[in-house]
Amino acid sequence: MLEAVPRIRRGVKCTYDQIREAHVVLFPEGVLVLNETAASVVALCDGVRSIGDIAVVLADEYSGVEPSDVAALVSRLVERRVVDVDG
Amino acid sequence: MAEAPFGLLAELTHRCPLQCGYCSNPLELVRREAELSTEDWRRVFDQARSLGALQVHLSGGEPLLRPDLPELVAHANSLGCYVNLVTSGVGLSRDRVRTLAARGVDHVQLSLQDATKAGNDRIAGIKAFDRKVEAAAFVLAEGLPLTVNTVLHRQNLDNIAGIIAMAEQLGAERLELANTQYYGWALRNRAVLLPTRKQLAVAAPIVAAAQARLKGRMEIVYVIADYHEAHPKPCMYGWGARQLTVAPNGDVLPCPAASVISSLQIENVLSASLHEIWHDSPSFNAFRGFDWMQDPCRSCPRKEIDFGGCRCQAFQLTGDAAATDPVCSLSQDRSTVDLILETEMEPAPVPAMAMAMRKMR
Ligand SMILES: C[S@@+](CC[C@H](N)C(=O)[O-])C[C@H]1O[C@@H](n2cnc3c(N)ncnc32)[C@H](O)[C@@H]1O
Ligand code: SF4
Ligand code: SF4
Numbered sequence: 451m452l453e454a455v456p457r458i459r460r461g462v463k464c465t466y467d468q469i470r471e472a473h474v475v476l477f478p479e480g481v482l483v484l485n486e487t488a489a490s491v492v493a494l495c496d497g498v499r500s501i502g503d504i505a506v507v508l509a510d511e512y513s514g515v516e517p518s519d520v521a522a523l524v525s526r527l528v529e530r531r532v533v534d535v536d537g
Numbered sequence: 538m539a540e541a542p543f544g545l546l547a548e549l550t551h552r553c554p555l556q557c558g559y560c561s562n563p564l565e566l567v568r569r570e571a572e573l574s575t576e577d578w579r580r581v582f583d584q585a586r587s588l589g590a591l592q593v594h595l596s597g598g599e600p601l602l603r604p605d606l607p608e609l610v611a612h613a614n615s616l617g618c619y620v621n622l623v624t625s626g627v628g629l630s631r632d633r634v635r636t637l638a639a640r641g642v643d644h645v646q647l648s649l650q651d652a653t654k655a656g657n658d659r660i661a662g663i664k665a666f667d668r669k670v671e672a673a674a675f676v677l678a679e680g681l682p683l684t685v686n687t688v689l690h691r692q693n694l695d696n697i698a699g700i701i702a703m704a705e706q707l708g709a710e711r712l713e714l715a716n717t718q719y720y721g722w723a724l725r726n727r728a729v730l731l732p733t734r735k736q737l738a739v740a741a742p743i744v745a746a747a748q749a750r751l752k753g754r755m756e757i758v759y760v761i762a763d764y765h766e767a768h769p770k771p772c773m774y775g776w777g778a779r780q781l782t783v784a785p786n787g788d789v790l791p792c793p794a795a796s797v798i799s800s801l802q803i804e805n806v807l808s809a810s811l812h813e814i815w816h817d818s819p820s821f822n823a824f825r826g827f828d829w830m831q832d833p834c835r836s837c838p839r840k841e842i843d844f845g846g847c848r849c850q851a852f853q854l855t856g857d858a859a860a861t862d863p864v865c866s867l868s869q870d871r872s873t874v875d876l877i878l879e880t881e882m883e884p885a886p887v888p889a890m891a892m893a894m895r896k897m898r
Contacts, residue, residue, distance in 0.1 A: 461644050461682030461710070465617050469541060469589045476619035478644040478684060478711070481543045481591050531756065 451521050454535040457497030462532050464492055475532050482530060487512060491523050495533050539816055539825060541589025544780040546793060551598040551785050551897060554627045556662030558892025559688050559730055560722040563796050566897045567785040575605040579612050581783055584811040586616040596623035607640045614641025621646060626672035627665050638679040645676045646684040652699030660692060662894045673707040684711040690730035697740045701747045709755055714744060716762035720794035720849060722895040728881040729892050737762055764874050768839065769846025769862035776824035776848060781815060789814045791821055794849040798858045824848050829859055833867040
């Protein structure tokens, strides 16, 4: 799972909502309001970095980010059809 | 204060080249002369965005009949909204798609009436099938994601496998198979639309198998036939909770069908702001949260899941918009729904054309 490479799906838009003061993900079926960690993960789902790579980047920024947390979040995003994974 | 809405359903016009007898638009369609102007719609989008809406669904009727559609798309896009075009596909030429994509449409939802040309065009009331097939190709060529939406009823439910195959062929990423919801024209035509139990039982495993087979390629969303269920749908995820609808004349509705509730005092964008209407109007507050509920909903744990079902359906079938949705097996009015099923749910005694076609160009 840590080698899997997540990528934002086609037709999904990530923006910042001034009204809610939060990062949001927009897609045909709905809206996800992201907390800060989730927003950082989504921003790194670029189709190049693996889940393991993302965890390494985040570990610099936040303390206590485990690769398994990133993997769990990514699989929830896959379920909501916000990201795809290769590999 | 109520939480902010996520979406705006903008019904730009009720005019439509198609005549679907299952259409959920109200029987009293708004005439062209009464439609909001471009300026009005721009203001509505501004207000919706500052209220918190992030998705704008451009629908109708047929939104392509508004010549100002590209401008409205561009405006919604400039506000940072996700722009979803909900269309029959009739009028969606290659140039049109190109323009709309350039102006910022993010996603296209295309309706398909049936699996075959003959079936599709009989239900649509005009020759629409070939134009839908073309439109789907143009949408894909612009790199836009495509959802196909087919409303299911007695006239097409037997073709469900063909409908799924057609959506695949059209290149859809998503397929919504939505059993007819009985509002507007659909309510009027219910006796020729209600599916039989057998049809639903045959369709269910076909849908399940296709969902498994197409996993990762085409997502299939199946919307239940609520008259046949024991519990209601979670209508709108609660009244005045996530979305608001603006009708072609500027009426602001908590759900697209809410104009049927005659006791509701409907506000209009020409006389109040969306902010005032969303937060303070009697119509939006009428069924918000749980306090308006009567028993059995009031003391039922499922109220957190289904919000007591649909207010419009409660009003239409019981005369009381605050009643439990009568499709619920716990409702004292469930017998009304059972009686409808018993008396109306017969194999079509009359051809599909016996439907009252929804006509307004
Ligand atoms: C009213 S239509 C307007 C947009 C466009 N004319 C079209 O048909 O796609 C909006 C959406 O509602 C769906 N719809 C129409 N009548 C319905 C009903 N009675 N129950 C459920 N969905 C319905 C349509 O298939 C379409 O996806
Ligand atoms: S008649 Fe058909 S195509 Fe036209 S608005 Fe109604 S559902 Fe859409
Ligand atoms: S009683 Fe009300 S809340 Fe309970 S299941 Fe029925 S509709 Fe839902």
